[in-house]
């Protein structure tokens with residue numbers, strides 16, 4: 132199993148639809164300060180069900196919606212779709228590709244989808260945690276690499292419990 | 296006025312006496328991870344009267360005393376001496392060079408000195424704040440450059456008040 | 460007291476705007492006195508489509524300079540080129556470093572401290588922004604003393620004096636060397652043994 | 655539950671020790687179950703003069719595996735070559751990054767997630783430690799997928815796929831390019847316009 136693609140639209144600085152296709156090896160993302168690299172990491176974290184605005188650097192969850200630029204009006208919605216290659220069957224779903232997506236509207240309403248059919252947050256979280264993608268350590272946000280050292284011993288235990 | 300030299304002995308990784316002579320322009324300090332670069336910044340902050348152990352990355356103030364290595368026994372005392380070039384008279388003292396130093400012993404006892412005569416912390420702090428070296432922004436510790444953005448509006452006001 | 464604060468605040472704000480436009484070409488920065496209730500940092504109603512800019516100066520009219528007893532905090536607002544103004548927390552790592560540096564330099568320009576120690580402040584910056592930062596440090600090197608700790612080769616190149624530090628075989632820090640001229644600093648900071 | 659935790663904990667501890675000794679040649683790392691009262695991290699009575707090492711294994715004897723209801727936290731202990739063991743907060747910026755990375759890899763080696771996103775995790779590292787980190791990522795690239803965000807040229811060189819992102823004239827992010835082979839990645843991340 133691996134992350135095959137990320138599509139973002141109206142999410143933070145990705146006003147228009149942007150797509151990244153990933154391989155199973157090492158993908159490196161580069162670009163100037165402020166160009167949108169960490170927003171990609173936020174998009175993945177958010178689509179997987181992240182509930183805390185500060186984890187995606189916002190004050191409220193609506194802060195992830197493209198808020199306009201000199202040339203463009205703010206978006207009314209943010210949407211991110213992750214497509215996982217499931218050819219090894221790590222995700223307990225019959226398909227060789229599994230799409231997980233999330234939307235949020237200006238009024239705060241949100242929606243989750245698995246393979247484009249609407250579902251609940253808990254369905255997404257359960258699906259992904261079966262494949263080892265729970266609250267764990269697979270996304271290290273910028274400037275947060277030392278967070279493990281600053282976390283409480285009980286939290287560290289939580290990471291090991293998840294691996295059990 | 297500028298910082299002419301820093302002498303550290305028994306302070307953190309500077310077990311033996313080490314001295315840095317600085318010029319008034321740009322001095323750059325380089326070296327591998329863990330070699331002791333940030334310990335120099337800590338030494339300067341500490342000698343100027345820093346009272347919070349966490350500002351010098353310790354749990355208690357005695358953590359600044361060299362705690363031994365595979366080859367050497369722990370030190371019983373840490374001492375740092377700063378020598379300022381005062382030829383422009385910025386420091387309200389008759390001398391063209393002013394030495395400010397601080398010591399701490401294992402039992403937590405500390406001592407401060409101006410031009411090698413013992414004084415109190417308040418004397419050091421008053422002397423330096425006259426020259427614009429109060430609690431301000433002149434030492435930016437590693438990883439703390441964004442601290443200004445995270446501080447409360449009242450704290451930022453404090454920095455401007457100090458410049459008044 | 461209050462008047463001298465207001466004068467200093469005005470001077471620092473002016474320098475902040477200048478430094479922001481130097482570090483962020485086309486960007487605008489402003490310092491505001493917070494409403495006592497304190498609006499969160501940098502949140503502006505982004506006006507889409509309009510050639511974006513920070514709210515007009517007339518907003519300042521209602522600043523009560525003599526609210527005695529009520530020390531109003533200082534808010535930071537930035538508007539970067541092409542982007543709408545938004546919450547400081549949404550800025551990127553490199554952008555946040557530069558805004559913070561702009562605030563430090565704004566204070567420095569009003570009241571320079573005799574020396575500054577900057578410990579890896581350019582760690583989050585890309586090449587272009589490292590150059591902008593170093594140009595700023597070079598521009599003011601005659602107003603104060605800079606002691607800069609770094610791993611970046613390009614920062615080493617602007618040194619008048621370069622110190623190497625290394626961890627000795629006995630587990631203690633050693634001061635390696637001190638080279639005086641700028642040309643000699645092409646070396647790297649690789650973790651080799653004492654140079 | 656408790657037994658499976660103890661087995662996993664033992665496996666993660668074993669890997670942690672291995673990874674620490676890879677990232678810090680001559681260093682030792684250990685994970686301990688905290689005493690319920692929780693001793694602060696990494697504080698050891700440093701025994702001067704003795705060929706320093708972490709406390710002997712027998713300390714583990716009193717670990718009560720079945721303290722039901724009392725979830726004991728996990729403490730991190732490291733002892734770096736030539737230096738005495740000490741509080742994690744006293745380690746340098748680069749050393750702390752590497753210890754944290756060692757913990758992440760120790761968990762990865764017991765239960766690899768399908769992918770990892772690492773956002774500028776090497777920002778505090780010197781050249782030698784960047785190499786050690788990249789060697790670790792290369793070693794495990796067949797066990798999982800790595801997506802690495804960086805400004806470091808040397809990190810770019812180990813990419814199978816390289817993406818460039820830039821901020822367009824309209825103030826929105828653009829996905830620039832995608833080069834497939836490792837040789838093409840010598841470019842820099844300077845803030846130039848769309849590549």
Ligand SMILES: Nc1ncnc2c1ncn2[C@@H]1O[C@H](COP(=O)(O)OP(=O)(O)OP(=O)(O)O)[C@@H](O)[C@H]1O
Nearest residue numbers: 143164165166167168169170196197198551552553
């Ligand atoms: N809701 C939003 N709408 C529009 N733009 C946004 C939104 N949220 C964040 N941004 C913009 O995204 C940019 C930050 O992007 P990001 O943090 O991904 O940069 P980066 O490429 O990681 O840069 P660095 O190298 O400095 O870390 C900021 O300039 C910010 O203005």
Ligand SMILES: Nc1ncnc2c1ncn2[C@@H]1O[C@H](COP(=O)(O)OP(=O)(O)OP(=O)(O)O)[C@@H](O)[C@H]1O
Nearest residue numbers: 307328329330331332333334360361362746747748
């Ligand atoms: N009280 C002490 N006694 C002995 N050594 C100490 C003491 N306190 C800290 N150290 C050692 O100092 C080292 C850290 O030094 P410092 O933080 O200055 O490194 P640095 O050169 O800034 O590295 P980096 O480039 O990673 O930031 C650590 O390895 C630590 O073990």
Ligand SMILES: [Mg+2]
Nearest residue numbers: 169273551552
């Ligand atoms: Mg970033």
Ligand SMILES: [Mg+2]
Nearest residue numbers: 333437746747
């Ligand atoms: Mg350091």
